[in-house]
Amino acid sequence: MTVSESPYWNPKTETLPKDQLRALQLTKLQSLVEYAWNRSPFHRRLYEKAGVTPDQIKTLDDIHRLPFMTREDWMACQAEQPLFGDMTTRPEEDAIRYHLTSGTSGRQPLRVLDGRKDWSWIADMWCYGFWGFGIRPSDKVFFAFSYGSFIGFWGAHYCCEKMGTLTLASGNMTTEQRVKQIVEMGVTVVCATPTYALRMGQAAEKMGIDLKKDGKVRRVVVSGEPAGSIPAVKQMIEEMWGGKCGDTAGMTEIGTIMIFECDHQPGGPHIIEDHFIEEVLDPDTAKPMNYGQRGERVVTSFGRGFIPLIRYKTKDLVCKAPHTLCRCGRTGDIYEGGILGRVDDMKLIRGTNVYPRAVEAVVREHSEVEEFQIIISRRDDVQDEITVKVELKPEEKDVWPRLQAKLGKDLADAHEGLRFNVELAAQGELPRFELKAKRLQDLRPQY
Amino acid sequence: MSDKKKEFYGKDLLGNDLTADEQELVELYTRLKSLSARQDLPPVATANVKQAMVMIWNACNDLALLNEEPGCD
Ligand SMILES: [Zn+2]
Numbered sequence: 001m002t003v004s005e006s007p008y009w010n011p012k013t014e015t016l017p018k019d020q021l022r023a024l025q026l027t028k029l030q031s032l033v034e035y036a037w038n039r040s041p042f043h044r045r046l047y048e049k050a051g052v053t054p055d056q057i058k059t060l061d062d063i064h065r066l067p068f069m070t071r072e073d074w075m076a077c078q079a080e081q082p083l084f085g086d087m088t089t090r091p092e093e094d095a096i097r098y099h100l101t102s103g104t105s106g107r108q109p110l111r112v113l114d115g116r117k118d119w120s121w122i123a124d125m126w127c128y129g130f131w132g133f134g135i136r137p138s139d140k141v142f143f144a145f146s147y148g149s150f151i152g153f154w155g156a157h158y159c160c161e162k163m164g165t166l167t168l169a170s171g172n173m174t175t176e177q178r179v180k181q182i183v184e185m186g187v188t189v190v191c192a193t194p195t196y197a198l199r200m201g202q203a204a205e206k207m208g209i210d211l212k213k214d215g216k217v218r219r220v221v222v223s224g225e226p227a228g229s230i231p232a233v234k235q236m237i238e239e240m241w242g243g244k245c246g247d248t249a250g251m252t253e254i255g256t257i258m259i260f261e262c263d264h265q266p267g268g269p270h271i272i273e274d275h276f277i278e279e280v281l282d283p284d285t286a287k288p289m290n291y292g293q294r295g296e297r298v299v300t301s302f303g304r305g306f307i308p309l310i311r312y313k314t315k316d317l318v319c320k321a322p323h324t325l326c327r328c329g330r331t332g333d334i335y336e337g338g339i340l341g342r343v344d345d346m347k348l349i350r351g352t353n354v355y356p357r358a359v360e361a362v363v364r365e366h367s368e369v370e371e372f373q374i375i376i377s378r379r380d381d382v383q384d385e386i387t388v389k390v391e392l393k394p395e396e397k398d399v400w401p402r403l404q405a406k407l408g409k410d411l412a413d414a415h416e417g418l419r420f421n422v423e424l425a426a427q428g429e430l431p432r433f434e435l436k437a438k439r440l441q442d443l444r445p446q447y
Numbered sequence: 448m449s450d451k452k453k454e455f456y457g458k459d460l461l462g463n464d465l466t467a468d469e470q471e472l473v474e475l476y477t478r479l480k481s482l483s484a485r486q487d488l489p490p491v492a493t494a495n496v497k498q499a500m501v502m503i504w505n506a507c508n509d510l511a512l513l514n515e516e517p518g519c520d
Contacts, residue, residue, distance in 0.1 A: 010509050012510055012511070013509065013510070013511055016461075023461065024460055024461060027460050027514065028514075032517070035516050035517065039516075116497065116498070116501045117501050117504055117505070117517065120501045120505045121505060121508070124505050124509060274509075274511070303517060304517065305516065308517075
């Protein structure tokens with residue numbers, strides 16, 4: 001078999017029988033906990049307070065003895081001892097990269113540092129994903145990404161250089177310039193957020209470019225938003241671009257991705273289990289959830305050395321399925337449907353739970369919709385109202401009264417009969433996004 | 448590769464004997480690591496050897512051949 005014929009980036013550990021995979025995780029966990037104990041005062045304090053020592057980690061189940069690490073702990077640590085807190089294991093001058101979280105919810109962003117090995121490992125995790133999704137050295141990969149302090153696709157860029165693809169950075173280009181270059185250069189792989197992949201597709205249409213006919217894109221790799229695993233969103237992207245759309249998910253706190261969709265796409269991304277332990281727990285009781293039950297992701301990473309990440313509560317909502325759901329041969333389990341949303345982004349409207357991702361899944365079933373916003377408000381200080389404002393594609397104006405009724409019914413059907421107001425927005429009225437889309441406004445008074 | 452070397456590099460993290468290819472990777476890593484720790488080479492050598500060492504480390508680490516502290520350059 002030549003190198004390009006291997007379906008796996010790392011055949012040895014990606015296909016390990018489960019018992020051996022668990023043994024490998026235990027060995028790595030023991031080393032990691034000892035390392036954090038010796039090198040990070042933050043972790044030593046956390047473990048001393050919980051009365052746990054590294055030598056107590058004798059089986060994989062002993063991970064439950066370790067206390068959680070939260071974003072709040074991390075922020076407090078960095079605020080008390082600027083800039084990085086006392087959780088870094090090495091002197092600052094050993095770092096080669098500095099990045100920040102995107103600060104989606106308007107909080108103080110987290111600061112992270114990476115050493116040479118960390119950075120190489122970060123790229124390598126993307127390699128697991130890119131190779132697994134069928135990307136090869138002969139591909140031309142375009143990054144619709146702004147290359148700023150947000151880590152985003154930075155690791156993926158280095159992954160492509162490592163794999164040997166032709167790697168195209170688009171930095172400060174406009175959407176139109178990006179579309180033009182993708183076509184002109186015969187780009188075969190495009191990387192973007194799902195929202196921005198759609199936006200580039202819409203721009204191409206307006207420019208009179210048929211990406212399916214004029215372009216050569218065979219893969220669209222999306223990341224950064226839960227929408228990347230919504231089937232209707234994927235289908236829209238695939239119809240626009242003429243290539244297969246695959247989801248990945250990562251976080252700045254890890255520095256890279258921890259899950260990716262393989263070429264078989266069994267309905268969710270595989271976990272890279274030789275580099276991460278992904279627990280799914282009840283967000284309130286911390287009880288482990290079984291396959292098929294929704295819970296919060298809690299991640300332990302074996303990769304980043306500068307800042308150990310052990311049992312980090314992510315607030316991501318997921319549902320784990322066994323690896324046998326997929327026939328690709330990987331033994332890493334699967335998150336069915338990808339990242340399902342955030343544990344804390346659930347909205348309660350007149351007694352019904354509403355998740356923005358679930359609303360998006362319904363709205364995206366209607367391909368006439370170009371952009372949308374969810375607005376929650378309170379009428380007369382009492383009654384909560386939820387409104388979905390939609391902007392139609394210019395050529396689809398005629399569908400309005402019918403679409404309004406249909407969308408209202410579909411949204412109600414998906415939410416125990418809850419009434420949604422569905423309103424039409426003018427062309428260009430709603431905001432467009434390049435990074436993480438913000439499509440929900442909760443205008444209710446906050447107490 | 449001689450039996451003596453095989454004995455020296457031992458087993459991977461799963462307890463398997465290293466294959467000849469794996470032994471070669473670990474050997475290369477060990478050599479590059481000691482070379483990159485030297486203070487008397489010109490910057491052009493030190494920096495590039497360090498990069499090479501990191502890349503080989505990545506292969507050895509992913510293949511579960513090493514149990515080193517993460518991020519230790
Ligand atoms: Zn698979």
